[in-house]
Amino acid sequence: MGIENLADLRLVQEAARSGSLSAAGRTLDLTPAAASAALKRVESQLGARLFERSTRALRLTAEGQTLLDYAGRAFELLAEAEAQVAAGRGELVGTLRVAAPSDLTRRVLLPAFDEFLARHPGVQLALSVGDRPLDVMRDEVDLALRYGPLADSRLVARPLAQTRPVLCAAPAYLHRRGTPRLPQDLVQHNCLSFHRAGRRQREWRFGQGGQWVAVRIDGDRHADDASLAREWTLAGVGITFKSYLDVRADLDSGALVRLLPDWDTEAYPLHALLPSNRFVPARVRALVDFLADWLAQWLADDPAGIATAGGSADAGAVRAAGRPNIAG
Structure with missing residues (x-):
């Protein structure tokens, strides 16, 4: 048996955020008894304990964290669908959470992001810039732009540029x-x-x-x-x-x-990484397509010929085969 009531799932999400079942109930206008019953229903339907309870607070179990990781994305997609229907014209809406290397962002991509936002006024950009290792699955990122060979089989990647x-x-x-x-x-x-x-x-x-x-x-x-x-x-x-x-x-x-221009260096491709190939918001797909086209134009007049747009996978998204090399 799966979860039958989205309201119960929202109660779980709010309890995790506040660390208190009674506080979650107050936020959602539920009595303490109703909030407790909702949590018990979800745990019974899933056959798993979602919280470790103490007299002071709730703490997510590993199973609870897994559920909330996916539930958060599910609610975002539902909100996007509602916004798209309300807009009635298929306009892109919502927040794009993007992570990208520092120099690439400052030296190359800022004009591309500006142009994309100008074309789609219903979209907001939440940009995380840096070169530290990033867990794309855990860090609530819609899209990560990363250099280097790929290694995480859970991720879906699209090659944006082949460079060295x-x-x-x-x-x-x-x-x-x-x-x-x-x-x-x-x-x-x-x-x-x-x-x-x-x-x-x-x-x-x-x-x-x-x-x-x-x-x-x-x-x-x-x-x-x-x-x-x-x-x-x-x-x-x-x-x-x-x-x-x-x-x-x-x-x-x-x-x-x-x-040392006469010496070769190893391939250093740039990829767009997605946490999953399923339920990718339209705004994320649109940004990946836009960046692929934008970089193709930017590299078209490259006098050195060191970098080319796209890669061997012109067929679009490919499943990665290991852990991504998070490099700047």
Whole structure:
């Protein structure tokens, strides 16, 4: 037997939020007896205990947390459907919760978000910017834009761009310290690293003629925000190894110089990650399509040819095969 009454489920949601069954009852205009009966009905219908009860508060069980994770999204989708019906014209409405890397957002995507919101005035954007590891399933995100190979089989991904990291430095740094000619020369330079997947970079990889070399790097500073590594590099502090999307404008303007251009670097794709391929709100699908088209136009005149739009999966969304590499 499943849950038969949405009002009972809302009571569970409110009790979890307030930590009190009586407080949840007051919010929903229910007597303490009615609130207690509603919780008992849901637990009986599911055959699971949703809260650990004490004299002071309620605490969700693992089963209760799982139910609330899905219930929250279900209520959001129901609210969206009601808004769409009320609008009567199929206009996009609701809040888009998007997580994206710091430099990519500031250097590339802000104009895209501005244009999308201008086209869809019924949509609001809640943007989380950063390079720390993120659990897309748990952190209440509708869409995450992430670099790197994929690894979480629960997620659905759409490739937005195929790119590679590039080694770069400011002219002032190269004038002062010299220009590396081989990957091994980097051991003599101040290499500015940032965290990927919550871990500090310790080596950079380069290939030539099918042979790859990993160079152990070191420097006088590193950060958990990839945009700081770029800013330090622009200031002439050292050398960094960043996604081409993030530094393309700096390379085009001459503020940064690309190093070791004859050496290959490993693929560093950009994906749009969705928590599920089911019940994806129309506004989320619309934003993914918009960003794919916007990036295709932005990369169409790429003089270096290092990045291309989309990827091998032009067929749209693909199921990921492991855990996403959360990188900046």
